[in-house]
Amino acid sequence: MSKEETTPGGLLSKVVRFVKNPTVNWTELDSIQDDRESQYSKQMLKEMIERKRRNDFVRRREFDQLRKLRQREVLQGQRVEDAAGRPSFFQSSMASPDERAVTLKKIDEIEAQMSQQWWKSKQGAEAPTQPGAMPVAADAAASSDSAHARAYAPTAPGSLPAPLENKAGVQPLFADDSMAIGRFGGTDAQMLAGAGPGEASFSLAAATAVTPAPASEPEEFVHEPDLEEAAIRFANGDHAGAESGLLDVLAQHQQDAPDDQLEIWMTLFDLYRATGQHDRFDTLAIDFAAQYSRSAPLWFSMPEQLGMAPPAAAAAAGTAAAAPAGAVRRDFSWNAPPTLAVSSVAALQASLARAASPWTLSWARLGAIDDAAVPLLADQFTQWAERDVQLVFSGVEKLNALLDAKTQSGDRATSPEWWRLRMAALRLMGKPDEFELVALDYCVTYEVSPPSWASPRCGYSDNEGVSSGSAPLAADSDFMASDLGELSAPAPLEAGPVAQLSGYIDGDATPLLEPFQAFLRPGVPLTIACDKLIRVDFAAAGSVLNWAAEQQGHGHVIQFQNLQRLVAIFFNVIGINEHAWVVPRKN
Numbered sequence: 312m313s314k315e316e317t318t319p320g321g322l323l324s325k326v327v328r329f330v331k332n333p334t335v336n337w338t339e340l341d342s343i344q345d346d347r348e349s350q351y352s353k354q355m356l357k358e359m360i361e362r363k364r365r366n367d368f369v370r371r372r373e374f375d376q377l378r379k380l381r382q383r384e385v386l387q388g389q390r391v392e393d394a395a396g397r398p399s400f401f402q403s404s405m406a407s408p409d410e411r412a413v414t415l416k417k418i419d420e421i422e423a424q425m426s427q428q429w430w431k432s433k434q435g436a437e438a439p440t441q442p443g444a445m446p447v448a449a450d451a452a453a454s455s456d457s458a459h460a461r462a463y464a465p466t467a468p469g470s471l472p473a474p475l476e477n478k479a480g481v482q483p484l485f486a487d488d489s490m491a492i493g494r495f496g497g498t499d500a501q502m503l504a505g506a507g508p509g510e511a512s513f514s515l516a517a518a519t520a521v522t523p524a525p526a527s528e529p530e531e532f533v534h535e536p537d538l539e540e541a542a543i544r545f546a547n548g549d550h551a552g553a554e555s556g557l558l559d560v561l562a563q564h565q566q567d568a569p570d571d572q573l574e575i576w577m578t579l580f581d582l583y584r585a586t587g588q589h590d591r592f593d594t595l596a597i598d599f600a601a602q603y604s605r606s607a608p609l610w611f612s613m614p615e616q617l618g619m620a621p622p623a624a625a626a627a628a629g630t631a632a633a634a635p636a637g638a639v640r641r642d643f644s645w646n647a648p649p650t651l652a653v654s655s656v657a658a659l660q661a662s663l664a665r666a667a668s669p670w671t672l673s674w675a676r677l678g679a680i681d682d683a684a685v686p687l688l689a690d691q692f693t694q695w696a697e698r699d700v701q702l703v704f705s706g707v708e709k710l711n712a713l714l715d716a717k718t719q720s721g722d723r724a725t726s727p728e729w730w731r732l733r734m735a736a737l738r739l740m741g742k743p744d745e746f747e748l749v750a751l752d753y754c755v756t757y758e759v760s761p762p763s764w765a766s767p768r769c770g771y772s773d774n775e776g777v778s779s780g781s782a783p784l785a786a787d788s789d790f791m792a793s794d795l796g797e798l799s800a801p802a803p804l805e806a807g808p809v810a811q812l813s814g815y816i817d818g819d820a821t822p823l824l825e826p827f828q829a830f831l832r833p834g835v836p837l838t839i840a841c842d843k844l845i846r847v848d849f850a851a852a853g854s855v856l857n858w859a860a861e862q863q864g865h866g867h868v869i870q871f872q873n874l875q876r877l878v879a880i881f882f883n884v885i886g887i888n889e890h891a892w893v894v895p896r897k898n
Contacts, residue, residue, distance in 0.1 A: 325341075360539060363883075363884070363886070364536050367536075370425075371533075374425075377418065377421065380418060381418060384414055384415075384418075528892070529870060529872075529892045529894045530894075532883065532888065532893050532894060534574070534879070534880045534883055535560075535574050537560045537563070537564075538557070538560060538574070538575065538578055538876075538880050539880060539884050540556050541553045541554075541556035541557045541578070541582075541877065542877045542878075542881040542884060543881065543884065544556060545582065545585075545846060545877045545881070546846065546847060546848050546849060546852065546881050547849070548846070548848070550586050553877065554579075554582055557575065557578060557579045557582060558579070560575055561575045561576070561579065572602075573603075574876070576595075576599055576602075577876060578876040578877060578880070579595060580595065580599075580607070580608050581876045581896070582877060584611060584612060584613050584875065585614075585845045585846065585875055586614075587612040587614045589610060589612065592610050593610070595607070596610075608699075609698065611668075611699050613845050613875070614845065615667060616667075616668070616701070616843055617813060617814055617843055617845075619814070643663070643667070643670050643671065644671040644672075644673070645659055645662065645670070645672050645673065646676060647672070647673060647674045647675075647676060647677040647706075647710075648676065648677075649676050649677065649678045649679070650678060650679045650680070650681065651677060651680045651681065651684055651688070652681045652684055653681065653683050653684045653687060655684065656684050656687045657687075659691070660691065668700040668701040668702070669700075669702065669703055670700065671703045672702065672703070672705070673704075673706050674704065674705070674706040674707055674710040675705060675709060676706075677709045677710055677713065679713070680713065682726060685726065685728045685729055685732050686728045686731070686732075688732055689728060689731045689732040692738075692739050693735050695739055696735070696738050696739045696765075696767040696769055697767075697768055697769075698768060698769055699769065699770075700770070701769070701770040701771075702769055702772075703771075703772050703773070704740075704771070704773040705773065707740075710736065711736075714732060714733040714736060715733075717729040717733075718730050718733050718749065720755060721755065721756055722756065723756060723757065727753075727757060730753045730756075730757075731762075734746055734750060734753070734762060737749060738764065738765065738767055739767055739769065739771060740771055740773070741766075741767055743764050747764065750763075750764075768898055810827045810830050810838070810839045810840065811840040811841075811843070812839055812840070812841050812843075812844045812871075813841075813843035813844055813845075814843065814844070814845060815845055816844070816847045816848070816851040817848045817851060819850060819851070820847070820850075820851040820852075820854040820855050821858065824855065824858045827839065831862070831867050836868040836870050836892075837862075837867060837869050838870045838872050839869065839871050839872065840872055840873060841871050841872060841873055842872075842873040842896065844874060844875065845875070846877075846878065847878055847881065847882075849885075852882065852885045852887070853885070855882075855885075855887055856885055856886060856887050856890070859887055859890040859891040860890045862890075862891075863890045868891075868892070869892065870891065870894060871887070871891060871893050871894065872894045873896045873897075874893065874894065874895050874896065875896060876895050876896070879893050879894075879895040
């Protein structure tokens with residue numbers, strides 16, 4: 312009897328609610344409890360957002376203080392060296408070793424304690440799964456006390472030759488070399504000092520703790536806090552409210568530096584792409600070009616890529632003939648002839664001009680390419696690599712075998728256009744390591760400088776398992792600063808399995824995430840391609856959060872790659888970035 316009285320739908324409980332609320336209609340009594348619960352959940356969400364803002368602000372301020380302290384110590388060391396008139400690099404490193412060693416140890420211990428406290432608050436007592444994590448909570452207190460005591464102990468002299476051979480801190484000394492780190496040209500070499508693996512040379516903690524990692528970690532995504540409200544509105548399906556909020560934020564930051572406003576502009580571009588608003592995108596592109604004196608990002612409609620017409624286009628069409636035409640463009644497929652001639656390349660270009668990506672190209676029947684068609688095909692590959700399109704190659708082993716046979720090292724009888732075609736194909740496929748080897752053979756064969764590597768903007772996949780569209784490289788960065796993994800690996804095919812999320816995800820997302828269990832492999836990050844993921848609501852984001860936390864507890868590393876920025880910001884608000892890598896798109 313007690314159970315029946317306490318159930319929300321019982322008659323007695325309903326009579327009690329009616330007595331407590333005599334002004335409420337009898338049929339509306341059941342909705343009172345639901346309204347209270349929704350209010351409580353909204354309040355909890357607001358508190359979580361505010362708490363996360365405070366934590367991010369404190370963490371940024373503390374790390375800024377650490378950076379300033381390091382820079383001050385470096386500048387002081389340089390002044391001492393200049394005043395002493397040091398004769399050599401090794402002699403300057405021996406100047407006042409006690410003070411510098413103690414200072415560096417203190418900095419490392421402070422940074423380790425901060426990282427440990429932040430990591431424990433996010434993960435609890437579970438073992439960390441991210442590369443380079445701090446120790447578990449059981450040993451943290453003892454190690455902290457002992458390290459604190461060692462920081463004030465007398466410094467013992469150490470030997471210099473051994474660490475100087477292996478530490479990454481020596482690498483920036485060669486940043487101005489024209490042939491630094493296997494690159495061609497001084498400009499590319501100088502870029503290495505600010506990004507990628509060379510960045511470890513400026514991190515004292517990373518230099519002292521040598522932890523072999525199979526892949527480099529992506530850059531942590533830190534969003535503008537003022538964009539969170541627009542991301543939440545977009546997740547609720549309020550596209551107009553999200554657009555209005557972004558425009559208001561852009562107006563509020565109008566007096567900021569242009570670089571500080573760039574994230575707001577790119578988020579607004581992503582909103583128009585996700586909703587298929589081409590006219591508004593073009594209007595914003597004109598304002599962007601006037602503001603930054605450069606061209607705006609390329610337009611593409613995410614609903615059209617998935618075969619879904621945007622709401623405005625669907626209302627304006629009114630005819631059934633437009634849908635089949637769009638379907639034909641999306642399902643474009645082309646088969647290479649046995650001998651690829653100039654006319655074949657021209658026909659391919661004409662067909663692609665009337666078709667929308669993704670484009671499927673089969674090279675299974677390819678046996679030869681006319682010499683006159685080689686430069687045309689190389690130009691076409693270069694154009695594809697510089698555009699935001701999706702390419703799917705099948706039978707790519709035939710194309711690679713033909714290009715390899717035509718580009719033998721030391722054979723000057725072959726036209727240089729074949730080398731250009733092969734390097735353009737490797738760039739399109741997102742293979743920087745193989746590109747560098749071919750470029751070196753080209754340099755040896757013709758004794759001229761080869762073209763430098765440039766990261767492709769297109770998405771690419773083939774039947775050999777290579778995929779570059781799910782985790783694209785930054786368009787303006789050197790390939791050594793890639794987020795895909797360790798470039799010194801013997802083969803780029805070992806970058807890890809690739810899964811995909813796309814479209815609109817509403818409600819429970821567990822059925823979409825369960826198939827990814829088959830992609831999980833020990834020690835290899837699971838990359839989930841989200842370049843076609845338009846929107847994720849609150850319920851779906853909660854299930855993604857639970858799934859990511861579960862996989863982190865099992866020791867797996869999850870990377871959500873190429874997210875449109877509103878979804879990436881929403882993932883940060885929900886807290887998914889605490890259990891997985893959240894990487895927004897670069898274009």
